[in-house]
Amino acid sequence: MCGEVRHKIYKSHPLPVPASLGRGLWLVTDCACIKQQREQERENRERLLAIPASHPLPLALQAKSFDGFQVTELNRHAFESSRSFARNFDRIDNGRGIILTGPSGTGKTHLAAAIANELRDKYSVAFVYVPTLLEQMRTSNVPLEPLLNADLLIMDDLGTDRATDWVVERLLIIVDGRLNNLKPTVFTTNYGLHDLDARVGMRVASRIIGSNLHLFLKGIDYRTRHVKYAPKLP
Ligand SMILES: Nc1ncnc2c1ncn2[C@@H]1O[C@H](COP(=O)(O)OP(=O)(O)OP(=O)(O)O)[C@@H](O)[C@H]1O
Ligand SMILES: [Mg+2]
Ligand SMILES: [Zn+2]
Numbered sequence: 133m134c135g136e137v138r139h140k141i142y143k144s145h146p147l148p149v150p151a152s153l154g155r156g157l158w159l160v161t162d163c164a165c166i167k168q169q170r171e172q173e174r175e176n177r178e179r180l181l182a183i184p185a186s187h188p189l190p191l192a193l194q195a196k197s198f199d200g201f202q203v204t205e206l207n208r209h210a211f212e213s214s215r216s217f218a219r220n221f222d223r224i225d226n227g228r229g230i231i232l233t234g235p236s237g238t239g240k241t242h243l244a245a246a247i248a249n250e251l252r253d254k255y256s257v258a259f260v261y262v263p264t265l266l267e268q269m270r271t272s273n274v275p276l277e278p279l280l281n282a283d284l285l286i287m288d289d290l291g292t293d294r295a296t297d298w299v300v301e302r303l304l305i306i307v308d309g310r311l312n313n314l315k316p317t318v319f320t321t322n323y324g325l326h327d328l329d330a331r332v333g334m335r336v337a338s339r340i341i342g343s344n345l346h347l348f349l350k351g352i353d354y355r356t357r358h359v360k361y362a363p364k365l366p
Contacts, residue, residue: 134164196249198246232347239354258285259286285317292322
């Protein structure tokens with residue numbers, strides 16, 4: 133299209149190689165359009181992985197911090213471990229992440245968001261609400277690269293969807309892909325480790341349980357802490 137002539141050139145191998153590979157190979161030089169196309173592809177890739185990540189935190193979670201978390205005896209361990217996970221993030225090289233479990237309203241998503249907020253200036257952090265992600269995957273082509281390559285991925289509310297073969301397969305691609313890339317993931321779920329099998333399938337559960345720190349949150353539902361429920365009728 134640019135009219136530039138593309139030359140065919142012969143390049144000898146820079147080092148001795150087995151005779152079967154020949155002495156070199158024919159290459160064709162790039163014209164301006166091809167160079168531009170490559171540049172565009174590289175830019176797209178970088179934009180997807182740029183900071184803030186392609187899946188930034190939802191607005192309501194952007195303000196969640198460790199400072200804003202009320203520590204009690206029922207959540208102290210999860211709080212401190214989450215904070216030290218974030219503070220020592222640069223030293224993690226084995227892909228080990230965290231799984232936060234506990235009942236509704238105990239602060240799982242809050243802690244996951246606080247981790248993301250501490251790290252998102254320095255690292256590519258992707259946040260996905262798992263039920264929404266699965267719905268998006270059902271209806272459109274979700275690019276996997278940012279999910280597999282983000283320095284940190286938060287998978288919020290794992291196990292909400294029924295573990296159909298299709299769901300299990302999608303989760304496996306993400307969970308396994310990140311483990312292979314040695315990239316840590318933070319999961320939150322309402323389900324205990326024993327129930328995870330049934331919720332996400334054995335193969336996903338095995339990987340998640342085997343390669344993450346387990347943190348349990350207990351306590352009251354923070355969302356309804358001020359609500360006075362009417363006394364139960366006898
Ligand atoms: N210990 C806490 N200190 C301050 N705010 C808290 C605490 N625990 C929960 N919250 C707040 O309560 C709300 C609900 O918490 P969060 O979303 O983290 O619950 P969750 O454990 O993820 O619940 P679910 O299982 O329903 O998703 C949020 O606004 C969160 O910021
Ligand atoms: Mg939550
Ligand atoms: Zn051209």
